[in-house]
Amino acid sequence: MLSPARTGTAVLSALLLAGLAAVPASADTPSASPSPVAPPAAVYGKGDPTYDGVWRQSLALTALSTAKVVPAAAAVDWLTGQQCANGGWPSFRLHADEGCTAATEDSNATAMAVQALVTLGGHLAAVDKGVGWLETNQNADGSWSYNPGGQGDADSTGLALAALRSAGTDPTTVAKAGRTGLDALGALQLDCAAPADQRGAFSYQAASAGQPASANALATAQAALSAAGGSLPVAAGTPTGPAPTPPACPATTAGVSADGASSYLATALAANGGHLMLTTPGAAPSPDFGATSWAVLSLVRAGHPQQAAPAADWLNANAGPWTKGAAGTDPAATATLILAAEAAGHDPHAFAGTDLVKQLTEAGPAPQSVASTAGKPAKKKSGLATLWVVGVGLLAGIGGGLFLSMNRKRSL
Structure with a gap:
């Protein structure tokens, strides 16, 4: 597993969703401990959970619940036990009985934990506290940053909006200085001033000196889910809707456009043979399995499952190795792939060359029950x-x- 300090939250999101690594949230965060941390028995996966423990646990619980697996009580208790007194979640707390450092609480972990607990059901108090934390830590421009007080970004804002929706909170009622998270996403969406092939995409962050706004495939794949009014898990759709269209120029409406984001994703997927590309500093571009999975989720939620189908087929043919790492099963990658397969109408028990549900189940504590797949109708x-x-x-x-x-x- 790659570790240590990062230069920006864009790198963190890319590495998390690519299943490659998780790294600290800010440049002044202490570097990794010299020795890897062994995950508790209740945590999915055998890799060091220091930077992605809550993230991967939340994804795993969401995916397994969607696949009709009742996870071990210990796995759920571990997640709820990671919550801080103020309602937020950090990336990981080795000693849950010790207090949290507010500055290192993690909006992405919090958003994913809220969605997992909503999916599981029966955790209203923890969910309400998590929603309260998100409301408190919204930026003045309506966005969310990875850690409180940082510059907002499309990924974190999209995840926070999804968490609010999953908990039954209307995102249009959560605002700072009169600006909502949807307003923030609208400000980060590229319009007619951008090159034609980037219009509708989201920039990771707002333009700054020496850093112009540009299309970010990962940010778009995540934020598009919230632009389309979605949250995890995404139910399978029917390929009957019209194809998404790029933003009209000159613009006729203001605000965030789910159709514009979908158009960008569909075009980018087609241009790359059914997948999005991962670009990280110092590395050659490569297929981005995580962003492609999120693109499937977002396109299906936006009513464009036919545009998601080629990406789901590409994942089915190529994503098996992505779910494995040096420490064995990558729970975040496996869970994300389960959610994408389900949304696209595939069978996660027979996807990417394996039974993903069995693979994820075996990466954590023994579940309370597993739904039988015998006699079930085949997925489309x-x-x-x-x-x-x-x-x-x-x-x-x-x-x-x-x-x-x-x-x-x-x-x-």
């Missing part, structure tokens, strides 16, 4: 596989009569 097929099945059905109909043909079609 996509792409060429579906066309092949339809073709076989038609040929069988020609050879066996109209009645048989119609029955086979109805079974697809």
Whole structure:
């Protein structure tokens, strides 16, 4: 696992979602301890949880609950036990009986924990405290930063908005100085002043001296979910809606545009053969499995599952190795892939060359129960596989009569 100090929260988000590493939230955060921290038995995964313990636990619990697995009580208790007295969550507390340092509490961990506990149900007090923390730590421009007091960014703002929605709080009622998180996202969305191929995308942060605003695939993939009014988990959609359209120029409306973000994502996915690209300082661009997974979630939630389908197929064909790391199963990557597979209508028990649900379950404490998959109808097929099945059905109909043909079609 990569570690130590980072130069900006963009790197943190990219590494977290790429399943490569998690690093401190700010440049003045103390560097990693000399020796890796062994995760508690209740935590999913065997890697050092110092910088992603709450993040990966929350994703794992959300994904398993969506897959009808009742996780171990110890796994849930560990997550609730990480919550600070003021309602926020840090990235990880080795000693939960010790107090939290407010400046190092983590909006991303808090947002993911809130969504996990809402999905699990029965944790209203913890959820309410988490929502209260998010409300308190909103920036004056309506955004959220990774740690309190920092410059707001699209990723953190998108995650916070998703958490508010999941908890039943209308994001338009949560504001600072009259500005909401949706206003903040709108300010970070590239408009007609940007190059045509970047319009609709989100910049990670606002432009600053020497750092112009530019499209960020990861920020867009995450923030688009909230722009579309979504939160985790995302229910599977039906490919019947129209294709998303890029922002009209000159602009006719103000505010955040889910359709514009979807258009950017769909175009970027198509340009790269069904996936988004990861760009980090000092490294060559490479396929970004995490951002691609989030793009699937966002496109499905926005009503564009047909644009998400090629990305889901690409993940199905290529993402298996992403879910494994030096320490074994990467719980955050595996959980994110489960959520994307479910949203796209695939079976997470047979996705990316493995049973992702079994893989994630075995990476943590033994669950209370696991839903049987025996006798369940198969998930929808996509792409060429579906066309092949339809073709076989038609040929069988020609050879066996109209009645048989119609029955086979109805079974697809």
